[in-house]
Amino acid sequence: MSESFIPRLGHTVWQTIPRLGAATLLLFSGLFAVTHRHFSFSQWLRQTYGLGVLSLLLMIVAALFTGMVLAFQGYYALVRFGATSALGTLVALSLLRELGPVLTALLFAGRAGSALTAEIGSMKATEQLSAMEMMAVNPIAWVLAPRLWGGIVAVPILCVIFDLIGIYGGYLVAVPVLGVNGGTFWAQMQSSISFQGDILNGLFKALCFGLVVTWIAVWQGFSARPTAEGVGEATTRSVVMASLAVLGLDFILTALLF
């Protein structure tokens, strides 16, 4: 057991490092492929529609419930100190700084990332990507770049909508249901939230998450084994890896930004 452990570890590292290198190369060639003549603007719009607009309803429902639950739980904690006037601050800060970007990215990984991986994976399994190369169409510029940029644009927009709907969801519970004063709710929020420090930093987080989630989804699709089983595996791995990457990256970004 111990004899085979070290060689296996070495083998895994030996395989992981070139994979990471290939994934990074894929990311950069995808990002810079916007200048390639096969990059199509209408394809990018189509992907933004598929990744962003179609995820909108999910985000709105999730944000509404997140905000409402935050208000309930926050009220429960704050009412013991008679500090329910700070409820608006609590809801807005937790949404803008953490829950908005992270939940948007996690939901995006489940809703759009998995679909991306499955789509590209089955393109590979049915040899559509090879067919493109045969026709001298660059699959990186035609398939990958619009999806990558679509994800990078869609996630921050989804996040800003998530934040806003979440805060109004919190308001809906705090003011009419729990009886917190509406004026205090907004006034306390306004006095303690800064546009740059909280709102823009939260959006920067969302931008990073969008890049990472789309990158992982696209990479998993491109590197999937070209079988039905391989595509299934790649889709699962894409969601798991993207979720873990978002949570890990969130820690690093929070330590750096705030």
Added chain:
Amino acid sequence: MSQRSVDWWVGIFVLLGIAALTVLALRVGNLSGFRYENGYILHATFNNVGSLKVRSPVKLGGVSIGEVTKIQLDPKTFLADVTMRIDPKIKLPVDTGASIYTEGLLGEQFIAIQPGGMPQDLQPGATITLTQGAVNIDQMIGQMVFNKASGTGPSVSTTS
């Protein structure tokens, strides 16, 4: 889905994002807080500003009439000099006082203005000297406990 309707939907999506960001900036962040940019400047010196911050409100009778723009220490007198911007519609008499209070038990601190009765008004850039700094609750409790323990001074209860 035709290309044209995709264009429309993505356009609406982006506009929604911009609108949400604007609402967040104005309603949640305090970008709308620069309401007193054409207000006039007043100074006030305090011996202790507590946790007063830049952009803390200045209130008269509970109504916000301005905000704190700068807090610095005067190196000669060792007093905190607070600069604030006041709504130009509000003219304050010369003998106006300023105190630092806390909103509720855990709320933020603000400057409360007590208008005087003199006919002359404070000119822009003038300094309010009739001030009362932030109340230090720790110090008050310490003093009370000390007074009680030593049995002298104005104790809080039971002095028969």
